[in-house]
Amino acid sequence: MAHWLVKSEPVKFAYADLERDGRTVWDGVRNNTAALRLKAMKVGDEAFFYHSQEGLEVVAIAKVVKEAFIDPSDPAGRFVAVEMAPVRKLARPVTLAQMKADPILREMEMVRQFRLSVSTVTDAEWGRVLELAGE
DNA sequence: GCCAACGTTGGC
DNA sequence: GCCAACGTTGGC
Numbered sequence: 001m002a003h004w005l006v007k008s009e010p011v012k013f014a015y016a017d018l019e020r021d022g023r024t025v026w027d028g029v030r031n032n033t034a035a036l037r038l039k040a041m042k043v044g045d046e047a048f049f050y051h052s053q054e055g056l057e058v059v060a061i062a063k064v065v066k067e068a069f070i071d072p073s074d075p076a077g078r079f080v081a082v083e084m085a086p087v088r089k090l091a092r093p094v095t096l097a098q099m100k101a102d103p104i105l106r107e108m109e110m111v112r113q114f115r116l117s118v119s120t121v122t123d124a125e126w127g128r129v130l131e132l133a134g135e
Numbered sequence: 136g137c138c139a140a141c142g143t144t145g146g147c
Numbered sequence: 148g149c150c151a152a153c154g155t156t157g158g159c
Contacts (some may be wrong), residue, residue, distance in 0.1 A: 007157090030155095031142075052157060096158080113154050115140065 003121040005110050006035060006048035006062065006084070015049045015060040017085045023065055027073045027081035034118040038080050039068045046087060048121060048129060050110070057093040058129060062086055090133040104128045 008014065008027065018024055029035055041047075041064045049060040066083035073081070099105035103127055109119035121129075 009157090033142095109159075113140085114158065115142085117156080 001038065002042065003123065003126045004041060004045060004047050004064075005050055005058070005119045005121050006047050007050045007052045007110070007117045008076070009053045010051045010055055011053065014051065015022050015062075015086065015089065015099040016059075018049070018062060020080050023083055023085040025072070025081050026084050026091055028069045029081070029117060030070070030074070031115075031117065033113075034116055037120060038082050041067060041082050045090055047084070047128075048077065055093070056097075057095040057097075058090065058106070060086065060089045060092045074104065090130075092132075092134045094132045097130070098132055102128065102132070105132075 013024070026038070029038060041048065043066065045064045047062050048058045049062045051057050063086075064082055064086045066084045068080040069078050070084050071079045071081040072133055092101060096111075099111055105111065105125060106119070108125050110116060110121075113119070
């Protein structure tokens with residue numbers, strides 16, 4: 001099963017909102033690389049939920065509950081969305097500063113390409129983040 | 136608030 | 148088809 005990382009500005013949509021809603025349409029992605037990641041997602045895949053702009057940390061794990069479909073918010077119908085549901089909060093959030101300081105995690109796609117809103121996470125990176133989260 | 140990164144658009 | 152200008156994201 002593949003692992004991912006998705007970014008959200010907590011002011012707009014925080015992990016707490018996902019818990020409240022139960023599931024959500026992950027739409028609004030307008031970047032080709034990010035769209036490729038969305039298309040590669042399978043039901044059951046897990047993704048780190050990262051708070052951008054404020055927080056700047058991985059706070060939780062979410063999972064894919066519906067695979068890519070045409071983004072209803074895209075009038076041109078070129079981009080896709082998926083649906084996500086909450087899994088659990090991390091015991092301790094893992095900050096961007098921690099990831100940049102870590103020899104494994106500083107190679108993460110999201111660290112190297114900070115504007116990418118949906119990125120891949122390798123098994124090694126996934127395990128290392130969980131370790132830093134105290135799990 | 137500033138600016139770096141980088142994707143997209145449009146003139147030629 | 149190149150590349151300058153512009154817009155957006157997101158860290159600092």
